[in-house]
Amino acid sequence: MTPSTGPYAEIVVDLPVGQPLTYRIGEAGQDARPGACCVVPVARREVIGVCVGRSVQAPVADEKIRPVKRWFGEVEALDAHWLAFTRFAADYYQHPWGQVAVPSLPPLLRSTPGPRWASSLKRLRNAAAAVPAAGIAPAVVPELNAEQRAAADAISAQSGFAPMLLHGVTGSGKTEVYLTAIERLLARDPQAQALLLVPEIGLTPQLQSRLHERFAGLPIACLHSGLPAAERSAGWLAAHEGRARVVLGTRLAVFASLPRLRLLIVDEEHDTSYKAGDGVRYSARDLAVKRAQMLGVPVVLGSATPALESWAQAMQGRYRLLRLLRRATEAAQPQVELIDQRQHRSANGLTEPLRVALEQTIARGEQALVFINRRGYAPVVACAACGWLSACPKCAVFAAFHKTDGALHCHHCGWRSRVPRACPTCGNQNLDAVGHGTQRIEETLAAALPGARILRIDRDSTRRRGAADAALATVHAGETDVLVGTQMIAKGHDFQRVSLVGIVNADAQLVSHDFRAPERLFATVLQVAGRAGRSGLASRVLVQTRFPGHPLFAALRRFDYEGFARSQLAEREAAGMPPFVPQALLTAQAKALEPALAFLGHARAVGLGLRMAATLYDPVPMPLARLAGVFRAQMLVEAPRRSLLQAFLSDWLARLREGDLPSGPRVHWQIEVDPQEI
Numbered sequence: 127m128t129p130s131t132g133p134y135a136e137i138v139v140d141l142p143v144g145q146p147l148t149y150r151i152g153e154a155g156q157d158a159r160p161g162a163c164c165v166v167p168v169a170r171r172e173v174i175g176v177c178v179g180r181s182v183q184a185p186v187a188d189e190k191i192r193p194v195k196r197w198f199g200e201v202e203a204l205d206a207h208w209l210a211f212t213r214f215a216a217d218y219y220q221h222p223w224g225q226v227a228v229p230s231l232p233p234l235l236r237s238t239p240g241p242r243w244a245s246s247l248k249r250l251r252n253a254a255a256a257v258p259a260a261g262i263a264p265a266v267v268p269e270l271n272a273e274q275r276a277a278a279d280a281i282s283a284q285s286g287f288a289p290m291l292l293h294g295v296t297g298s299g300k301t302e303v304y305l306t307a308i309e310r311l312l313a314r315d316p317q318a319q320a321l322l323l324v325p326e327i328g329l330t331p332q333l334q335s336r337l338h339e340r341f342a343g344l345p346i347a348c349l350h351s352g353l354p355a356a357e358r359s360a361g362w363l364a365a366h367e368g369r370a371r372v373v374l375g376t377r378l379a380v381f382a383s384l385p386r387l388r389l390l391i392v393d394e395e396h397d398t399s400y401k402a403g404d405g406v407r408y409s410a411r412d413l414a415v416k417r418a419q420m421l422g423v424p425v426v427l428g429s430a431t432p433a434l435e436s437w438a439q440a441m442q443g444r445y446r447l448l449r450l451l452r453r454a455t456e457a458a459q460p461q462v463e464l465i466d467q468r469q470h471r472s473a474n475g476l477t478e479p480l481r482v483a484l485e486q487t488i489a490r491g492e493q494a495l496v497f498i499n500r501r502g503y504a505p506v507v508a509c510a511a512c513g514w515l516s517a518c519p520k521c522a523v524f525a526a527f528h529k530t531d532g533a534l535h536c537h538h539c540g541w542r543s544r545v546p547r548a549c550p551t552c553g554n555q556n557l558d559a560v561g562h563g564t565q566r567i568e569e570t571l572a573a574a575l576p577g578a579r580i581l582r583i584d585r586d587s588t589r590r591r592g593a594a595d596a597a598l599a600t601v602h603a604g605e606t607d608v609l610v611g612t613q614m615i616a617k618g619h620d621f622q623r624v625s626l627v628g629i630v631n632a633d634a635q636l637v638s639h640d641f642r643a644p645e646r647l648f649a650t651v652l653q654v655a656g657r658a659g660r661s662g663l664a665s666r667v668l669v670q671t672r673f674p675g676h677p678l679f680a681a682l683r684r685f686d687y688e689g690f691a692r693s694q695l696a697e698r699e700a701a702g703m704p705p706f707v708p709q710a711l712l713t714a715q716a717k718a719l720e721p722a723l724a725f726l727g728h729a730r731a732v733g734l735g736l737r738m739a740a741t742l743y744d745p746v747p748m749p750l751a752r753l754a755g756v757f758r759a760q761m762l763v764e765a766p767r768r769s770l771l772q773a774f775l776s777d778w779l780a781r782l783r784e785g786d787l788p789s790g791p792r793v794h795w796q797i798e799v800d801p802q803e804i
């Protein structure tokens with residue numbers, strides 16, 4: 127670590143610079159501590175920085191070094207652990223420290239303070255996020271069953287770093303285990319803080335209210351990007367200043383400043399939302415484990431369908447496995463049945479056995495859920511006369527038809543256009559909508575089930591703030607007979623009267639090129655199935671498929687996650703794939719494919735020239751080779767061990783950043799460590 131005195135401050139900023147920048151500490155130098163936030167000049171701009179150390183010697187002549195413009199002395203400095211943790215994340219994901227540290231700060235600390243800054247700081251400190259919510263009746267806490275008690279006891283018994291994987295079937299009461307573990311921690315240590323990460327907070331208002339009920343009287347902070355800036359800042363401050371005892375947040379919250387963090391929990395740890403999609407592509411789950419290790423505290427990863435990475439860790443004895451094999455309530459697991467679509471032709475996406483089952487469910491006054499992993503009306507419009515297919519002009523994908531606005535939509539770049547009246551190639555006026563999305567299934571169900579109350583929930587139907595909550599409320603209130611939707615209806619919801627789940631189009635994922643597709647399909651189906659029969663109604667899950675003999679379905683029917691995981695891991699090990707072999711992905715973007723591929727070819731030659739233990743595969747176009755007018759190519763890198771991969775990446779990327787690039791059109795490139803989609 128750099129010294130904590132000296133006339134200069136080392137500052138990291140949110141810019142692509144490899145090393146911290148040096149400044150004179152300037153006025154109010156008593157605030158110039160490592161971890162202090164500040165405003166610094168960079169060229170003609172002023173940006174936010176975090177001090178990571180002090181130095182005695184300047185790298186250049188003193189008169190060239192500019193002073194820090196302002197120190198945020200009003201806010202306590204970030205602690206040494208936070209600095210070390212963000213630095214680890216930056217190194218691991220091969221990004222500059224400042225590009226990890228600064229973007230994780232709340233809005234309050236991310237803009238140059240104006241004249242009213244001090245008063246808004248004061249207001250935020252007194253805001254609701256920092257104080258207990260009033261007027262909430264304390265929860266009736268169910269008595270834990272034997273399995274839950276064993277899991278909660280195992281968590282509470284830990285001191286020091288202890289990674290645990292809580293594998294509990296859907297409805298087994300994992301949340302109750304988390305809450306009990308948190309409750310015991312807070313009772314034992316009156317200053318301790320707990321961090322509970324969830325994949326998507328907007329869809330889990332139930333969890334938020336459960337926390338408030340359970341910990342009535344305790345300050346709880348929420349941290350997610352959907353919140354207004356002031357609420358986010360207030361929550362962050364409450365966590366940073368130790369007032370918030372429980373912090374509930376989405377992936378970015380893994381970077382929250384929590385000076386008394388003693389327990390981390392990652393709910394639905396397999397969820398792909400934990401992986402950041404742009405900027406620094408970190409995995410919040412993996413970082414939570416690392417953070418726990420650095421702090422020497424327990425961390426719990428919970429899921430009904432753990433990521434194979436986590437399961438492998440548990441099988442190798444690195445994570446302790448805790449299990450909940452039974453549902454917490456009287457409810458039995460639903461019966462999973464396959465509908466062979468080779469025998470039962472579907473009409474507009476719906477087979478007769480599924481239609482009959484829906485009818486019977488509604489007749490009994492129960493609810494059904496129909497899942498389809500695709501929004502819109504149909505994924506493509508086609509001309510039968512000449513073979514024209516609707517495509518996005520800017521991406522290498524089909525444009526989907528949305529009946530709600532009569533337009534073609536690109537689900538990747540947002541491009542939109544009215545459906546042509548006639549085929550643009552041959553003039554044929556009878557264009558066909560091919561395939562099914564949520565809107566079409568909704569229409570099919572309305573025709574097949576006259577009088578039924580059908581509700582669709584997907585990204586399109588819930589754009590307005592609060593729309594998703596309002597729609598879900600009608601389901602909870604029993605005002606909906608059939609709920610049609612995408613992933614959005616699969617996650618976490620505790621629907622009490624759902625006794626039938628229909629899965630309309632599972633096959634799309636069975637035939638995917640991505641080696642993780644079976645893992646995702648298995649998780650999705652179990653997750654959706656987990657919505658059924660939660661209150662004890664006898665319940666069924668019907669899966670329409672043309673491949674009923676697929677081994678994945680055999681495991682699904684037995685709810686056999688372990689068997690499925692074992693066979694998948696054996697395949698991955700034999701094929702030398704993650705989690706047995708660590709990977710990184712170098713991607714390049716350009717106005718045409720050739721320069722992107724040429725850059726990767728150059729990068730490959732540079733990499734091979736290093737003669738290190740890394741395998742560099744051939745550069746290829748990405749599966750989505752053109753996105754919003756930009757061409758994309760990728761190159762996969764592997765090494766026998768993680769440490770070797772890290773060593774290779776840091777040498778290699780340093781050369782690429784500094785070295786001469788082939789001349790020609792501009793190419794943007796990024797590195798992704800542990801890529802989830804290849």
Ligand code: ADP
Nearest residue numbers: 268269270271296297298299300301302454455
């Ligand atoms: P999971 O997160 O594992 O899917 P939840 O924690 O949401 O499960 O629990 C499922 C349901 O079971 C909830 O309605 C919860 O209130 C109930 N439940 C949990 N534990 C118990 C228990 N020990 N006794 C009775 N009901 C319980």
Ligand code: ZN
Nearest residue numbers: 509512549552
């Ligand atoms: Zn045509």
Ligand code: ZN
Nearest residue numbers: 518521536539
């Ligand atoms: Zn597009």
